Structures are given as C-alpha cells and as structure tokens.
Amino acid sequence: MLIDNTNPQQKNDQQSKPADAGQKGLFEYLVKETSEDSKIDKLFENLLSIKPIFANREVLRPSYTPDYLPHRLEQINAVAEILVAALRGEAPSNILIYGKTGTGKTATLESVSKKLVDLAEKMNIECKVLFINCERIDTQYRILAHLARHYNREVPITGWPTDQVFNEFKEALDKKEQVAIIILDEIDNLVKKSGDDILYNLSRINGDLKKAKVSIIGISNDLTFTDYLDPRVKSSLGEEEIIFPPYNADQLRDILEQRSKMAFKENTLEPAVIPLCAAFAAQEHGDARKALDLLRVSAELAERLRDTVVREEHVRKAREKIEIDRITEVVRTLPTQSKLVLYSIVLLDSSGSHELNTGDVYNVYRRLCRMIDMDVLTQRRVTDLISELDMLGIINAIVVSKGRYGRTKEIALSVPAESTRKVLLDDYRLRTLKDARPYFEAQQRLAKDISA
Numbered sequence: 001m002l003i004d005n006t007n008p009q010q011k012n013d014q015q016s017k018p019a020d021a022g023q024k025g026l027f028e029y030l031v032k033e034t035s036e037d038s039k040i041d042k043l044f045e046n047l048l049s050i051k052p053i054f055a056n057r058e059v060l061r062p063s064y065t066p067d068y069l070p071h072r073l074e075q076i077n078a079v080a081e082i083l084v085a086a087l088r089g090e091a092p093s094n095i096l097i098y099g100k101t102g103t104g105k106t107a108t109l110e111s112v113s114k115k116l117v118d119l120a121e122k123m124n125i126e127c128k129v130l131f132i133n134c135e136r137i138d139t140q141y142r143i144l145a146h147l148a149r150h151y152n153r154e155v156p157i158t159g160w161p162t163d164q165v166f167n168e169f170k171e172a173l174d175k176k177e178q179v180a181i182i183i184l185d186e187i188d189n190l191v192k193k194s195g196d197d198i199l200y201n202l203s204r205i206n207g208d209l210k211k212a213k214v215s216i217i218g219i220s221n222d223l224t225f226t227d228y229l230d231p232r233v234k235s236s237l238g239e240e241e242i243i244f245p246p247y248n249a250d251q252l253r254d255i256l257e258q259r260s261k262m263a264f265k266e267n268t269l270e271p272a273v274i275p276l277c278a279a280f281a282a283q284e285h286g287d288a289r290k291a292l293d294l295l296r297v298s299a300e301l302a303e304r305l306r307d308t309v310v311r312e313e314h315v316r317k318a319r320e321k322i323e324i325d326r327i328t329e330v331v332r333t334l335p336t337q338s339k340l341v342l343y344s345i346v347l348l349d350s351s352g353s354h355e356l357n358t359g360d361v362y363n364v365y366r367r368l369c370r371m372i373d374m375d376v377l378t379q380r381r382v383t384d385l386i387s388e389l390d391m392l393g394i395i396n397a398i399v400v401s402k403g404r405y406g407r408t409k410e411i412a413l414s415v416p417a418e419s420t421r422k423v424l425l426d427d428y429r430l431r432t433l434k435d436a437r438p439y440f441e442a443q444q445r446l447a448k449d450i451s452a
C-alpha cells in the first residue's frame, strides 16, 4: 500500500502535472481524465438518453393555429355568415372585431379565411384575403403600398404622393371581377398612430371600383378605439361587430388539453398541471396565449431539470420566470426619463416608504437627474410618465382625494423592487446612481438638527 504523504497543495500540482506525479497521483489523474473524456465523448448520447417530454414543441408556439378552435364556434359562425357573400361574388359587410389579447381573434380569422379561400378556389371564384398587421405596417402610405404590391405593382418605399399609391392599388384591383377582403389586425394601433384617413379612403373604395369589390375587417384589442374615428368611418366600418369574450378557466383547460395531446409524449404531465396553467391564465384576463406559454415554459423547465414529468412546482417556477422576463423586457426598453422616474419609486420603496405621492417621487427624480446631468422634466410631465408606468403594469397609481387639499396619486410598485433595480442599473446612464439614497439630504439635515 502506498502512503500519500504529500500536502494538499502538492497533490493539486501532481494532478495538473502528470509527468511529476507519484504513483497514486498519476492513477487519480488518469481516472479523472478518462472519465471526463468519456463524458465529453458521450456528450450527445447522454443528452439523448434523457426521456423527452415533448413530442412536438412547435404546436405550443403562437405561430401554430390548430384546425379546430374550441369555444369559438359562435364567433366562427358569425364571421362565416358575413363572409359567405364573397362566394356569391358580392362584397361582404365590413366587420369590427373586438376582444382582449389572446382571445383567439387572429386565429379565428385565419382559420375562417383559409376555408373561404379554399372553397372559392374550388368554385372558381376570385377571392383574396389580405392580412395586414398594423403593428408593423402602420401608416397609410405603407398599407396602400403593401396592397398595391400584392397585386404586382411596383411602389417605392417612400416618395410617391399617397393618392398615386391609392390609384395604383385601385387600378390593379379593378382589372377583373374579384372580391378582396382586407383584414387590418391591431387596427387600434394604426388609428392611434396615423389617424383614420386610410380607413376613410378604404371604406369608400367600392364607389370607385367597377369590377372588383372590397370588404374590410378591423381587429382591435381596445373597445373604445372607435371614439377616435370620424363618425362616417365609424358607421361604415362597424356595419357588423363581433365580440370575443375572454376565456374562463374551464375553456382554457379544453384549449390546453387539445394542444397537449399533440405537444407531449404520453404520461408526461401530472394531472394538476393543465388545470393550474388554465387557472393562472384565467386570472390574467383569460388569455390563451399566456396559458399556452405557461405550459410550454413549465415543460421546458422540467426538461432542463432532467425531470421526465411536468409537475405543479414547474408551473409555479415557470410563472415566476415569465413574469420576471416580462418585467425585464418592459423596463429595459423604457426611455431614460421613465427609467429615472421608476428608479425614484424603487429607491423610495426600498427605503420603506410605501404610500408615495407624485411630489415625493418628483423630489427624488429631480435629484437623480442632477446627479447624472440629465434634463429635469416638469412635474406635470413626470405625472404623465407615472401614468404610463401604471398602464404598463409596473406600478399601481390610484388617484385619492385629499379633501380641500385637492387630489393626488398614491403610487406603489407592483413588481419586485430588487429585480427591477438590477435591470435599471444595467443601463450605463443610471449605473452611477447605484448608491443613491432617496432621503440623503433630508437625513443629513435631520442629523444636523439633532446635533445642534
């Protein structure tokens, strides 16, 4: 038997320098090397040997639309009853579709349009459905250019008068008898950003066309967006209105069950997983996209932890992760001035002040601006930024009446202070504020008063 009387430091040296190794050191070194080598050799074999949870991950992604949409039969029928006019060569009535995010508006319209176009083809009827996402294509010029290009007209990215682009589209469309259904998804964004000129023009287009016919479908998350419309546009566009209500927990459960049959291998979900994902998403305005995301992230988390079954605890962790990712994304993309306002609220919150008013936040904000040489906005502007943060769900600001002292906002953070602080300090402009304290001056004054 060999006695190992080297000290630990020498032992380390032996392991890293095999040429000088004593017999035992050399043996250990070889064993270590071989096992690590074989681990690396089997890198992919090892990963592949883990029993997979997913059968087809893609069906849980937003880009996938299933053939059948549970709990949307009523809306599917309502849309189909209006669009069937296109198969008779007539222009269907214009439709406005409302519903909160994730209520299946886009999926329903995609599914009905596909069936309509397939049948029109079989019946030899010229009918096209043109989907435009107004989040991306968001000005009158861009929309008209996009439509004209669809009919093979060349329109430059900018430079033409809008009338010319519109005429190009009308001419191309009116070459033959056909029906064009234009779907403007996220139409509320378009109106808020670029006004309603495009809607005014499109809603009157049938008067100028001889052969072709156009129908418009607007999809909106915001029920009140028609307040921004000219009354003529409002009545023409809203000939028909269809509402998509939020899903409740039972309905979300059915949607998840349907999708999970395709997405997962058999017996990989604990029975509580789908009801829990459905319950969480139902709390968040009945959003099917959120429910599907939560289920996918839960399974990915289980997979990463080398678990072969998705459990309740994975769902809870996934929910936290999604929320932190969401906050991170929103906070990271805020303009610097909003970040400073938010950082002021975080500082006040961390120092134990929980019922903040606009004045408190403004005082800290002003000081932070001076510390990093930023322009100081007026209190009025800062009040607007506070309202924006409220709308984004980062803070909660409620207006309270102070009797004869008027009204003020009571502001509270609705996201975890520490993770928000970290994301804010990632911004190089705010980094030097790392050690800022909200009440530094006040405390100094107080200390002076006490010692005097």
Ligand SMILES: Nc1ncnc2c1ncn2[C@@H]1O[C@H](COP(=O)(O)OP(=O)(O)OP(=O)(O)O)[C@@H](O)[C@H]1O
Pocket: 061, 062, 063, 064, 065, 066, 068, 069, 070, 071, 072, 099, 100, 101, 102, 103, 104, 105, 106, 107, 108, 220, 221, 255, 288, 289, 292
């Ligand atoms: N009834 C349903 N059955 C199956 N999947 C659904 C159903 N409703 C929505 N989904 C799925 O949920 C996700 C979100 O749906 P969709 O994009 O249609 O919502 P939306 O109302 O258009 O939301 P947004 O206003 O945010 O665009 C998609 O992946 C969609 O396939």
